[in-house]
Amino acid sequence: EVQLLESGGGLVQPGGSLRLSCVASGFTFSDHVMNWVRQAPGKGLEWVSLIYGRAQAGHYIDPVKGRFTISRDNSKNTLFLQMNNLRAEDTAVYYCARCPSIDSCHGFRGDYWGQGALVTVSS
Amino acid sequence: QSVLTQPPSVSAAPGQKVTISCSGSISNVGREFVSWYQHLPGTAPKLIIYDNNKRPSGIPDRFSGSKSGTSATLGITGLQTGDEAAYYCGTWDHSLNAGVFGGGTKLTVL
Numbered sequence: 133e134v135q136l137l138e139s140g141g142g143l144v145q146p147g148g149s150l151r152l153s154c155v156a157s158g159f160t161f162s163d164h165v166m167n168w169v170r171q172a173p174g175k176g177l178e179w180v181s182l183i184y185g186r187a188q189a190g191h192y193i194d195p196v197k198g199r200f201t202i203s204r205d206n207s208k209n210t211l212f213l214q215m216n217n218l219r220a221e222d223t224a225v226y227y228c229a230r231c232p233s234i235d236s237c238h239g240f241r242g243d244y245w246g247q248g249a250l251v252t253v254s255s
Numbered sequence: 256q257s258v259l260t261q262p263p264s265v266s267a268a269p270g271q272k273v274t275i276s277c278s279g280s281i282s283n284v285g286r287e288f289v290s291w292y293q294h295l296p297g298t299a300p301k302l303i304i305y306d307n308n309k310r311p312s313g314i315p316d317r318f319s320g321s322k323s324g325t326s327a328t329l330g331i332t333g334l335q336t337g338d339e340a341a342y343y344c345g346t347w348d349h350s351l352n353a354g355v356f357g358g359g360t361k362l363t364v365l
Contacts, residue, residue, distance in 0.1 A: 167354065169300075176257065177292070177300065177343050179354030193353050227299065238306060239288030239346040240354040245299035 134158040134244045136228050141249030148218050152249055154211040154228030162186070162206040165231035167242060168213050170224035170251075180226070181213065185234035195221070218253045225250050258283060259344055261357035268365050271334050275360045277327040277344030283355055287346045289327040291320055294341045294359070303342075304329060334364050 140152040154166070168180040181202040183190040190202040201214040211228050226249050229242035260278040267273045277289065291304035302311055304320035307327065319330040327344055344357040 169354075176341075176359035177294070177345070177356045179345070179356060182354065191352055194351075229300075237347060237354065239290055240356075241288065241290045241302065241305045242292070242300070242345070243302050243305070243311065245301075247299050 134230070136230065136244055136246035138226065138228055138246045138249035141226065141251045143252045143254065144218055145255050146219060146253055148253070149214070149216045150218065150251060152213040152215070152226055152228075152251070154246055156209045156211065156230070159230075161204075161209040163234050165233065165235065165237050166204060166211045167229045167231065167237070167240075168202060168211075169227045169229050169242070169245075170222075171227070171248075172221070172224040175224075178224075179240065182231075182237065183211070215251070218251075220253050223251060223253045257358040258348055258351070258355040259346070259357035261342075261344060261360045263358070264361045264363065266363040266365055267334055269334050269336060272330065272332045273334065273362065274331075275329040275342055275344075275362070277329070277357050279325050279327075279346065279355075281325060282350035283325075283346050283348040284322065284327055285325040286349060289320070289322055289344055289346045291318075291327075291329045292343045292345060293338075294343060300343070331362070336364050338362060339364050 183202045228246045230244045231237035288306045292300040294300040307322040308320040341359045348355045
């Protein structure tokens with residue numbers, strides 16, 4: 133059974149840092165593109181970042197470029213999102229989501245998602 | 256302001272049919288596959304349509320998808336109260352080099 137489990141969320145002050153983790157099980161982790169998607173309170177889904185199966189450089193939405201870094205450890209079946217210089221507008225539930233292949237999301241086909249980790253940026 | 260445009264809400268009676276539109280552009284819907292997600296508060300989003308019109312295993316055939324040009328449509332027939340949720344379209348945008356979603360459509364089954 134495919135499972136994705138996020139952790140590392142919490143309350144952080146503006147300008148602070150957090151690192152989210154997503155542990156995968158039930159599939160060959162290195163064979164899949166992985167993503168982070170977030171949902172701010174009362175808002176819709178927003179794609180944040182993507183990394184290919186072989187851990188090449190990722191893609192990011194403009195508001196997080198230079199502040200967030202996506203990475204993965206295929207030996208530990210774990211996806212990461214290092215978030216620095218956090219802002220109030222980064223407050224959201226962060227989901228990790230799997231795409232079906234190693235080098236493509238086929239549009240954005242997130243076939244499995246985790247339950248999410250809440251990040252709250254507030255003083 | 257979302258890159259893909261969806262109506263904020265739709266409603267219909269149990270047993271009826273609804274459609275939800277998703278309007279994009281040549282850089283996203285017009286050249287890429289579209290997926291649809293069902294999302295209930297506090298749960299993981301669930302893929303219900305991929306590659307414009309395919310259903311994952313376990314998704315009933317009451318759910319259907321189509322695409323024409325730069326617009327896509329989700330159809331749900333035989334509405335049930337359990338279908339009440341937010342529905343999102345999603346794809347990749349080749350100009351932004353980013354994943355994009357619609358703003359979401361809240362379905363109410365009256």
